[in-house]
Amino acid sequence: MKYILLVFAIFVAGMTYFExxxxxxxxxxxxxxxxxxxxxxxxxxxxTSNYKEFVDIDKLGExxxxxxxxxxxxxxxxxxxxxxxxKILADDEQGSRHQxxxxxxxxxxxxxxxxxxxxxxxxxxLRQGDKVKFYGxxxxxDKGGVVHWTHRDPDPRGDHEDGYLxxxxxxxx
Numbered sequence: 001m002k003y004i005l006l007v008f009a010i011f012v013a014g015m016t017y018f019e020x021x022x023x024x025x026x027x028x029x030x031x032x033x034x035x036x037x038x039x040x041x042x043x044x045x046x047x048t049s050n051y052k053e054f055v056d057i058d059k060l061g062e063x064x065x066x067x068x069x070x071x072x073x074x075x076x077x078x079x080x081x082x083x084x085x086x087k088i089l090a091d092d093e094q095g096s097r098h099q100x101x102x103x104x105x106x107x108x109x110x111x112x113x114x115x116x117x118x119x120x121x122x123x124x125x126l127r128q129g130d131k132v133k134f135y136g137x138x139x140x141x142d143k144g145g146v147v148h149w150t151h152r153d154p155d156p157r158g159d160h161e162d163g164y165l166x167x168x169x170x171x172x173x
Contacts, residue, residue, distance in 0.1 A: 063107045066138060066145065070109060073140045078161055079147060080135040081105055085128050091117070098148070099123065103132055110144040115165055115172070120151035123167045136163035 057065055057074070062081045069077055083103030089112075092098040098114040099122050105111065113134060115123070126132070137149040137160075150163040151173050164173035 063105060063109075066105065066111070067107055067109060069138055069140060070145050075138065075140045077138050078135070078163075079138045080133070082131060082133045083111065085126060085130045085132060086110065088126060088128060099126075101126065101132075103134075111138075112141075112144070112146045113150065113165070114146055114148040115150045116148070119154055120165075121172050123165065123172055126167060130167060133166040134164070136165075137161075 055068065057068055057077060060068060062079060065077070066079050066081060068074070069079070083105045085101050086104050087102040089100040089102065092100055092114065096116050096118045099117050100115070101113050103111050103113060113132065113136075123132075134147055134150055136147040139146045139148065148163075149160060150165045152162045153160040162173060164171050166172070
């Protein structure tokens with residue numbers, strides 16, 4: 001019986017030693033694979049779907065921020081940019097009225113702009129092919145996303161950041 005206990009104790013000690021060695025190897029491999037700078041971190045975030053490291057989206061350029069938000073289903077972020085109007089849609093008359101149009105950004109991504117015309121002036125001169133600058137809140141969808149809150153915050157407390165559109169040098173908010 002003592003012989004069996006001795007063999008068992010040696011076996012457990014050996015297994016513990018090998019497990020410890022494997023953990024050290026895994027930790028070293030993980031350390032070797034960590035990105036060494038922001039460019040590597042961003043490349044991994046954009047190129048690896050299962051990469052879970054935190055990316056500070058506010059440090060990205062505006063086009064990169066919108067592209068990152070689209071790729072990772074992120075909503076409720078303030079974005080700005082400029083795009084060309086590729087389609088003018090009918091106004092949304094459900095609830096608050098919105099002037100709606102689709103723009104294409106320089107990175108070829110499309111965005112729906114939903115401009116609240118109960119709170120801000122309509123862009124009456126808007127035409128397909130026009131350039132529009134925007135600042136508003138991005139909401140993810142599988143078609144490229146929506147930018148809304150392109151107007152001043154109607155709440156006197158000012159809890160939400162003001163947004164705007166600029167068309168032909170005129171600011172609409």
